[in-house]
Amino acid sequence: MKDNFYITTPIYYPSAKPHMGHAYSSIVADFFARLKRIQGHQVFFLTGTDEHGQKIQRAAEKSNKDPLEFCDEISKTFRNLSSLLNLSNDDFIRTTEKRHSLAVTNLWNILEKKKEIYLSKYSGWYSVSDEAFYNEDEIEDLEGKKISKSSGSPVEWVEEESYFFKLSKWQEPLLKFYSENPKFILPKSRKNEVISFVKSGLKDLSVSRKSFSWGIKVPSNEDHVIYVWLDALTNYLSALNYPKETERLYKDFWPANIHIIGKDILRFHAVYWPAFLLAAGIKPPQRVYGHGWILSG
DSSP states (O other): OOSEEEEEEEEEOTTSOOOHHHHHHHHHHHHHHHHHHHTTOEEEEEEEEOOOSHHHHHHHHHTTOOHHHHHHHHHHHHHHHHHHTTOOOSEEEETTSHHHHHHHHHHHHHHHHTTOEEEEEEEEEEETTTTEEEOGGGEEEETTEEEETTTOOBOEEEEEEEEEEOGGGGHHHHHHHHHHOTTSEESHHHHHHHHHHHHTOOOOEEOEESSOOOSOEETTEEEEEEOHHHHHHTHHHHTTTTTOTTSHHHHHHOSOSEEEEEGGGHHIIIIIHHHHHHHHTOOOOSOEEEEOOOOOO
């Protein structure tokens, strides 16, 4: 084990105020950050907010506010959560920060240069609430509405020009990566879930949108906004001053030791994220831990 230890929470989506689930992820991560410091490790503990996407844009419009003004207010409640819970985080990243947009555009440029991204047209089901694309077998009818089976969120049919990431190309390399790194995904039940999903066949992933404007623009085509998950996942790099790979933070702490996440965002972290990184020639994190939910009532 390296002496340095990098641990992250998810970056929280500030379309509404913090709840018990956010506190749970943060407290679990804080426990391990404190333990590792006691054990003599140099720890970097990151949390923050994910502030782009159609869901945020719509929530801001509903509140009659500019998206950034809306995010400033809601993000502050998540920053206050860190104080309320007495978290020992070393940084709080916001995806509306300049350091973050620099990291995202750099990663995009690498993927485009390596021909891992191409322009085509997307047709399919999309959940604004989840900011996620779903296959036909992942949705169902409920009282005349189409919803995601996994989240229960409504989905809508989308057809628009989009850039795609060649995710299908990374199906076998991902399976090989999981095999060579058996503790990359924990607990075991989550690992089995991910491997089953990948083995069932990966389709190329839409990584840009034209139907809204709140996000980081595609560097080579400003008619497009970079897909919120490609944007959001890069926070784990941008907090280390990526792409300045010679700087101490990046050299000392990447790859991350562990991403603590809720089970609902496992696919993004355990499939899309390592695929993006492997395609860009960047080492994936050492571990993704997808915890369960706190249920009540």
